[in-house]
Amino acid sequence: MVRERFEVFATGVGAGRARGGRLRVVRECRVSLLEGKVGVVTGGAQGLGEAVARLACAEGAAVVIADVAEDRAAEVAAEIAAAGGRARACRTDVTRAEDLEAVVRDAVASYGGLDWLCNNAVGGAGDFGPLHEIDERGWTASIDVCLKGVFYGMRAAIPVMLEAGGGSIVNVTTAGVFKGEAMLGAYVAAKGGVHSLTQAAAAEYAARGIRVNSVAPGGMETRAIQRYFAKFPEFREATVAQHAMRRLGRPEEVAEAVVWLACDRASFVTGSCLVCDGGSLVNSHLL
Numbered sequence: 001m002v003r004e005r006f007e008v009f010a011t012g013v014g015a016g017r018a019r020g021g022r023l024r025v026v027r028e029c030r031v032s033l034l035e036g037k038v039g040v041v042t043g044g045a046q047g048l049g050e051a052v053a054r055l056a057c058a059e060g061a062a063v064v065i066a067d068v069a070e071d072r073a074a075e076v077a078a079e080i081a082a083a084g085g086r087a088r089a090c091r092t093d094v095t096r097a098e099d100l101e102a103v104v105r106d107a108v109a110s111y112g113g114l115d116w117l118c119n120n121a122v123g124g125a126g127d128f129g130p131l132h133e134i135d136e137r138g139w140t141a142s143i144d145v146c147l148k149g150v151f152y153g154m155r156a157a158i159p160v161m162l163e164a165g166g167g168s169i170v171n172v173t174t175a176g177v178f179k180g181e182a183m184l185g186a187y188v189a190a191k192g193g194v195h196s197l198t199q200a201a202a203a204e205y206a207a208r209g210i211r212v213n214s215v216a217p218g219g220m221e222t223r224a225i226q227r228y229f230a231k232f233p234e235f236r237e238a239t240v241a242q243h244a245m246r247r248l249g250r251p252e253e254v255a256e257a258v259v260w261l262a263c264d265r266a267s268f269v270t271g272s273c274l275v276c277d278g279g280s281l282v283n284s285h286l287l
């Protein structure tokens with residue numbers, strides 16, 4: 001949360017310190033990063049997507065939570081609304097182009113536009129395991145959700161953003177894009193595709209006001225990583241040790257990076273990947 005200090009000179013009774021016979025009142029005003037901005041978060045019903053939706057709303061945005069987990073998405077939206085935020089759920093399967101088109105229409109109809117999109121959904125059962133054991137179904141499921149879903153999301157959002165004169169897209173990849181990621185071949189291949197797609201789109205639309213960036217998280221305590229550890233319990237300790245900070249991240253920590261890239265404060269940033277990984281890429285095994 002950004003705070004700006006305003007100094008107000010006033011006479012009379014009040015808090016502050018005396019200066020030239022007047023009282024100087026110093027107060028802090030919160031400046032919301034996404035005030036009045038409308039966004040869509042795919043996979044926003046839990047984990048990182050939920051944290052992004054909650055933080056974005058706390059920062060003044062109206063958010064459509066787009067997830068296959070309809071009930072959970074509705075719960076999150078209701079909790080945000082009960083706390084005074086603006087959020088709604090829209091059942092969305094990111095593997096279906098028409099669902100992404102519908103969620104963009106929903107944002108425009110409900111909140112008057114679409115300023116930012118976070119492509120975050122992840123899924124694809126059977127995508128963990130040695131490459132030679134990944135069956136075609138698992139491979140396709142990973143590619144469909146993690147890569148094709150991002151393409152569909154961007155393709156649906158970009159025309160609306162072009163018409164409005166700009167927008168911001170944040171795609172969630174993984175720090176694994178930059179290193180070998182054992183047992184996650186299909187997943188990391190999809191994420192590598194998203195990394196490249198992000199750069200291509202950034203180059204294509206920069207001059208027309210749309211910024212496209214990615215966030216590459218390290219391990220985060222979410223259900224996705226729990227599924228991975230359930231299959232490979234022996235990897236938990238080593239995964240934590242991979243991070244220079246010697247811990248996994250909290251989704252709320254990574255959401256900060258997403259929200260910053262989504263907002264106008266990142267106005268000169270496009271085609272970038274913000275690695276938010278507790279130092280997993282710089283980890284030294286000497287320490």
Ligand SMILES: NC(=O)c1ccc[n+]([C@@H]2O[C@H](COP(=O)([O-])OP(=O)(O)OC[C@H]3O[C@@H](n4cnc5c(N)ncnc54)[C@H](O)[C@@H]3O)[C@@H](O)[C@H]2O)c1
Pocket residue numbers: 042043044045046047048049066067068069092093094095119120121122123124145172173174175216217218219220221222223224225251
């Ligand atoms: N958790 C980690 O350690 C980690 C590490 C690096 C990157 N990431 C990335 O962060 C992002 C969020 O991961 P997470 O850990 O919060 O995952 P998660 O499994 O906790 O949540 C994923 C969400 O996506 C939704 N989803 C699944 N399939 C969908 C579909 N077809 N259409 C719409 N929604 C669908 C799920 O219902 C769920 O709400 C993902 O892009 C993931 O690849 C996670």
